[in-house]
Amino acid sequence: MTQAPGSKQAKRISARERIQEAQRREQQSARRRQRIVVAVSAAVVLALAGGVAVAIGSASGKADKAGAAATSAPLVVPANAGGPNGTVITYGKADAPHTMEVYEDFRCPVCKHFEAANGETVKKLTDDGQVKVEFHLAAFLDKNLGGKGSRTALAAAGAALNEGVDKFKAFHDVLYANQPDEREDGFGDVGHLLDLAGQVPGLKTDAFVKAVTDKTYAPWAAKVADAFNDSGVTGTPTVKVDGKPVTLFAGNAVVPPEQFTAQVKQAAGLQ
Template identity: 45%
Template sequence: MSGSKKDQQRAARERLRAERDAAARKAKVRGRLLVSTAVVAALAVVGGAAWYIARPSADAAAAEGPLVRPAHTTGADGVVVPYGKAGSEHVLSIWLDPRCPYCAGVETGLGKTMKQQADAGTYRIEYHFASFLDGSLGGKGSKRALNALGAAVNESPEKFMEYLNVLYANHPEKETDDKFGSTATLLELADQVEGLRTPAFNKAVKELTYMPWVEKVSQQFYEQDINGTPTVLIDGKKIQVNSGKGIESISPGQFTKLVDEHIG
């Protein structure tokens, strides 16, 4: 491994730790403060001095709204998105951040194989998501993409799988590109999934309906102490799915061999 790559990985770990600390602080502050999101602006006069209270962003306001759990999700508050046969003996757990280019490499390289194996009953897939890149790099693409994915799984698990594949197939080359921060882009990409653009889906994407759910999903990443994305586990045992060649994943054949070795 080159020194440059080691430096990049070390920097990524440091960003992740910083984001975890920031999320913890945010949770504490949120527990102490209650700010009305209905107020656009207010002037409070205290001792003759005027204080300006700015309107929170649309994303922040939406995140403070009521929790709406998408259909077809499991776990506390629906933080897990399952795909496959509920009675499957084995579970493939996948942790992804929508803005993560390495996650895009895994989904585009192995997503089809994973779906086929889940359909065959080899295992059930459980998708978990993170949004730490929004905090590390700035922007809102991870969380807005997660909101759209929540709207997709609310339609059906199959629509979710198709839309997830479309998002990663159209992933920006650099994680610093906040492409998914645009709801117009997310809706445009949804046109590639037949039948996804229902009135309910469109409304949820535009109005950020699932943002409180996104916060719950994102927090689980920190609580489970996952070190980064993508992380893939079969029955709780981590398997390496990146090839080491840029963002490329291992081949479907190599992946299948790893799965066979772990489940017998």
């Protein structure tokens, strides 16, 4: 029997149909999210198995501008930022004759493998003043995986940079040491980022906490992510020394510190 539009039974049926339709759409969204996670996780495995340093999706387009709503606030560039429009973070002596460019995304699991194996080596290579490191940070994994962890962590890193380059580097290392599973958006939680900042002595000043909580450097983080997208680098991690690419993986493993160091010195003409 066809019910009249205004009857109580018709209204009950209409409400039930709306609920069913909403459930159907949510199930479709869940399936899409699952496909993205599976595809990205598979990319990580294939990248490591094939010795590919560039992994986890592509940075083509202006994906990170999806966070434009969060970047409508005034642009505040952290102290100690450098490069075009303050989008580059330089670690080491600014007048070092050779430059190592490091391209990373805080949510990138392959970057975590690289940092675990050679992060300390990167730091040591700056000690003699021959090599400085320029960090170019991305946020494309927020689009690929959903969430806001890359952008939020990048903005928090900006607050750390404002406290000092050494504070930034220490916070950078803590983030990679405590990186959540790529299927989770743990870095999207400001409270969690502040907890991790507590592992860096002297970082959690009142100014730092306020900047992270207020997302003061979110507009800057968007500019940094856009600069990565414009760099021509299509994935993370990528390392170049004086413009020459460095091989980060051999077979199914990260190259050991000795091999990484030898490549850096060869590219810089230090051998």
